[in-house]
Amino acid sequence: MSKPVMQLKDVKKTIGKTPIIKGLNFDIYGGEVFGFLGPNGAGKTTTIRMMVGLMEMTEGDVMIKGHSINSDFKKAIHHVGGIVENPEMYPFMSGWKNLLHYARMMPGISEDRIHEVVQLVGLEKRIKEKVGKYSLGMRQRLGIAQALLHKPSVLILDEPTNGLDPSGIREIRAYIRKLAEEEGVAVIVSSHILSEMEMMCDRIGIIKNGELISIQTVRDALEQTEEKEVSMEATPVDDTVAALKEMTGKDVNIQEGRLTFTIDREKIPTVIAGLVQKGIQIYSVNVNRSTLEDKFLDLIGEGSIE
Amino acid sequence: MSNFFKLIKNEQMKLYNQKATWIMAIILVILIIGAGVIFKVDETFTGGEAPTGDNWKEELQQQNEQLMSPDGPPDVEYPGYMNVEENQYRIENDIKPTEYNVWDFVRENRGLVALVSLFTIIVAAGITANEFRWGTIKLLLIRPISRTKILFAKYISVLIYALTMLFALFVLSFIVGSLLFGMDGFAATYVYSQAEEIKSVNIFSFTVFQYLLSFVELMMMATFAFMIAAVFRNTSLAIGLAIFLMMAGSSIVVFFMDKGWAKYILFANTDLNQFIEGTPFFSGINLGFSIAVLAVYYVLFMLLSWVFFTKRDVAGA
Ligand SMILES: Nc1ncnc2c1ncn2[C@@H]1O[C@H](COP(=O)(O)OP(=O)(O)O)[C@@H](O)[C@H]1O
Ligand SMILES: [Mg+2]
Numbered sequence: 089m090s091k092p093v094m095q096l097k098d099v100k101k102t103i104g105k106t107p108i109i110k111g112l113n114f115d116i117y118g119g120e121v122f123g124f125l126g127p128n129g130a131g132k133t134t135t136i137r138m139m140v141g142l143m144e145m146t147e148g149d150v151m152i153k154g155h156s157i158n159s160d161f162k163k164a165i166h167h168v169g170g171i172v173e174n175p176e177m178y179p180f181m182s183g184w185k186n187l188l189h190y191a192r193m194m195p196g197i198s199e200d201r202i203h204e205v206v207q208l209v210g211l212e213k214r215i216k217e218k219v220g221k222y223s224l225g226m227r228q229r230l231g232i233a234q235a236l237l238h239k240p241s242v243l244i245l246d247e248p249t250n251g252l253d254p255s256g257i258r259e260i261r262a263y264i265r266k267l268a269e270e271e272g273v274a275v276i277v278s279s280h281i282l283s284e285m286e287m288m289c290d291r292i293g294i295i296k297n298g299e300l301i302s303i304q305t306v307r308d309a310l311e312q313t314e315e316k317e318v319s320m321e322a323t324p325v326d327d328t329v330a331a332l333k334e335m336t337g338k339d340v341n342i343q344e345g346r347l348t349f350t351i352d353r354e355k356i357p358t359v360i361a362g363l364v365q366k367g368i369q370i371y372s373v374n375v376n377r378s379t380l381e382d383k384f385l386d387l388i389g390e391g392s393i394e
Numbered sequence: 395m396s397n398f399f400k401l402i403k404n405e406q407m408k409l410y411n412q413k414a415t416w417i418m419a420i421i422l423v424i425l426i427i428g429a430g431v432i433f434k435v436d437e438t439f440t441g442g443e444a445p446t447g448d449n450w451k452e453e454l455q456q457q458n459e460q461l462m463s464p465d466g467p468p469d470v471e472y473p474g475y476m477n478v479e480e481n482q483y484r485i486e487n488d489i490k491p492t493e494y495n496v497w498d499f500v501r502e503n504r505g506l507v508a509l510v511s512l513f514t515i516i517v518a519a520g521i522t523a524n525e526f527r528w529g530t531i532k533l534l535l536i537r538p539i540s541r542t543k544i545l546f547a548k549y550i551s552v553l554i555y556a557l558t559m560l561f562a563l564f565v566l567s568f569i570v571g572s573l574l575f576g577m578d579g580f581a582a583t584y585v586y587s588q589a590e591e592i593k594s595v596n597i598f599s600f601t602v603f604q605y606l607l608s609f610v611e612l613m614m615m616a617t618f619a620f621m622i623a624a625v626f627r628n629t630s631l632a633i634g635l636a637i638f639l640m641m642a643g644s645s646i647v648v649f650f651m652d653k654g655w656a657k658y659i660l661f662a663n664t665d666l667n668q669f670i671e672g673t674p675f676f677s678g679i680n681l682g683f684s685i686a687v688l689a690v691y692y693v694l695f696m697l698l699s700w701v702f703f704t705k706r707d708v709a710g711a
């Protein structure tokens with residue numbers, strides 16, 4: 089990959105005497121979606137606040153296209169668009185006026201550009217309505233629209249899927265992928281939900297207690313986990329084992345009455361249908377965790393994932 | 395510079411898109427019209443008839459004799475002319491009284507500056523603290539514009555609001571006053587006492603001057619509220635504290651009256667009209683002294699606003 093668009097250099101934050109962020113180092117590149125994954129209270133929002141200059145860091149620096157957010161704020165922030173926590177807008181003004189408001193704060197944004205971003209997020213029909221009447225999903229879209237007005241090189245979205253329904257989440261995911269792939273934007277998305285991150289990110293950095301514990305490339309992880317480990321409870325056991333061996337061509341383990349085997353994820357339905365046809369009684373089927381999930385849960389402890 | 399102008403446009407847009415702003419404006423309009431109607435209907439407010447006939451000097455002389463007569467409370471003919479020295483001054487300087495007119499109304503409505511102060515405090519407190527309350531501050535401060543510039547655009551917007559409301563008060567009072575009480579006294583002479591001395595002045599320029607002096611008080615209270623809001627990021631706290639001090643200000647001064655430092659209290663100095671008409675709080679202070687004290691407070695308020703707004707982290711709610 090080319091030069092990083094954003095670099096975190098030993099970023100630390102201490103509030104009072106409590107270290108909240110304990111030295112983060114990572115680079116983010118154009119065209120990638122970087123997931124910032126960690127349980128609630130891990131320090132994602134705090135880190136994002138420092139990235140955009142809302143909070144001063146106790147130590148370290150964030151470089152955006154080579155400009156330091158600490159010493160060259162205006163030049164650095166010029167390349168950044170973002171939403172920090174909730175997409176909060178002025179509820180008493182229309183979506184259009186909200187966008188106009190932010191457009192006026194950056195040089196060279198025409199009305200045409202405002203129309204363009206409105207279209208991009210699909211808010212044309214409701215843009216003249218007061219934001220107070222918007223649903224959370226619409227506000228999220230308006231939030232993305234304001235972040236894109238000045239065509240930033242880095243887009244930072246803090247928990248963009250929070251509170252959205254599945255279709256809203258799918259839509260956001262599609263925008264984000266498109267921005268990264270077609271416009272070459274570096275997108276940073278934070279979340280505490282692994283499954284969402286897996287679906288939209290190229291790389292995932294896992295943060296816990298203010299420390300980055302690992303950075304995973306999602307594609308690799310997916311390739312590794314293409315083959316899933318499935319465990320099953322079914323009778324009669326012997327018939328099931330025979331049938332499974334026949335269909336998968338692989339060994340079947342029996343542990344505490346459960347049958348365990350590996351299989352390509354997409355073949356799972358066929359296999360189950362096959363077993364049913366043979367008159368086998370299936371009581372339960374579980375797909376065991378992927379490696380990334382394993383890693384994530386091992387790292388953060390099971391209780392903290394939703 | 396052009397982006398500073400755009401920031402001010404933004405602040406104006408946000409201000410005038412809020413219902414509260416319009417409600418405040420409507421309250422002001424209603425009170426001005428209401429005052430006009432009440433003054434028109436009930437003559438005790440306007441001092442009834444004035445001695446404006448050809449022999450007004452004799453009538454005033456007679457009034458003065460009645461006022462000074464030792465037999466109980468006098469039942470005088472012109473309740474609007476109760477000050478013996480002023481009446482004497484009129485007779486000696488040939489200043490004929492006028493009926494209650496538009497300028498008297500405009501001058502009296504200066505009392506409504508307190509209401510304009512209240513509204514300006516609400517605006518000044520909200521203009522920064524509301525952004526924190528709404529959470530919009532996070533989107534406001536991640537633009538290629540310094541926090542200093544954003545803060546000053548907000549401050550200038552507050553001053554624009556204060557001036558607009560004060561101007562509206564003056565102009566509306568003038569319109570309502572001319573419709574209800576007539577324009578006759580446009581060039582009238584206003585007779586008043588200041589520090590035991592009777593003076594006279596053109597009523598129009600005097601009234602305008604008094605409004606401008608009121609603006610200083612208005613601005614100090616607005617700047618105070620603006621400072622509290624920038625420091626504590628809490629709209630209600632800023633509004634509450636500023637209004638409390640505005641109301642209690644003179645009582646505080648009276649309470650500490652005998653202390654040597656009392657004349658340095660902000661509220662002993664905010665009312666610059668005390669040097670123009672009536673008697674100042676303290677004998678030892680004059681216009682120059684008060685302006686110097688106000689300037690010190692002003693710089694302090696602005697400095698605190700700036701330091702806290704630009705240096706403090708924008709952390710979670
Ligand atoms: N202003 C603050 N003062 C003290 N502690 C804070 C402050 N803001 C956040 N924290 C603490 O920092 C940690 C990280 O919070 P945050 O960055 O919001 O986490 P996340 O976004 O990952 O859920 C939490 O333990 C939180 O309690
Ligand atoms: Mg968070």
